[in-house]
């Protein structure tokens with residue numbers, strides 16, 4: 602799997618990051634082992650401060666139908682599956698064959714086969730085949746595709762449902778003028794800025810940007826709206 606260099610650039614000061622990672626509740630059992638394994642192997646799963654936040658959020662909002670884009674080894678899918686309400690389901694999309702294999706192995710190991718469905722393939726195609734509706738969607742895949750996936754996801758999300766989008770702050774460089782951004786990441790920097798400009802204050806949404814990990818954008822869908830223009 603490609604290394605995400607930005608996973609090493611904290612968007613809050615390092616002392617606070619250390620505090621968020623070590624003073625808050627810890628995972629236990631198999632999930633903690635998987636978290637440690639991911640950290641050892643540098644698989645880019647959600648950082649601990651995001652784990653704690655999702656744990657808190659699921660307790661508060663009690664989602665039942667959950668969709669994830671970007672499974673990797675299944676860590677966040679397993680975390681969410683352990684926290685959905687009775688009868689809840691997690692559907693998660695992954696295109697990397699090695700990750701799919703590892704996720705399926707982990708899901709079986711956790712006895713979660715009946716709670717988690719891994720859809721194998723590219724989210725660009727698979728999102729169009731889903732019907733929803735979902736109470737909670739977690740978008741944690743290639744950032745360049747966020748604007749393309751967003752309209753589909755908003756169609757799949759219930760009114761009142763929540764979308765969490767991970768890694769939107771570009772390692773803390775999102776606010777820099779493009780001329781200070783290395784050429785190889787300029788396009789994604791521009792795309793993410795345009796995307797944030799569009800959704801942060803959109804009248805059909807309620808959004809809040811949190812400095813967890815490399816930035817977690819939380820969006821509530823207030824009403825139906827056609828965002829298909831964002832695909833072009």
Ligand SMILES: C[S@@+](CC[C@H](N)C(=O)[O-])C[C@H]1O[C@@H](n2cnc3c(N)ncnc32)[C@H](O)[C@@H]1O
Pocket residue numbers: 645646647670671672673674675676677678694695696697700722723724725741742743746
């Ligand atoms: C950051 S990792 C996901 C981590 C996982 N959510 C966790 O925290 O445990 C991103 C994953 O998204 C997958 N991915 C990226 N673009 C995708 C796409 N268009 N369709 C399906 N999967 C995609 C990558 O292969 C990678 O495994």
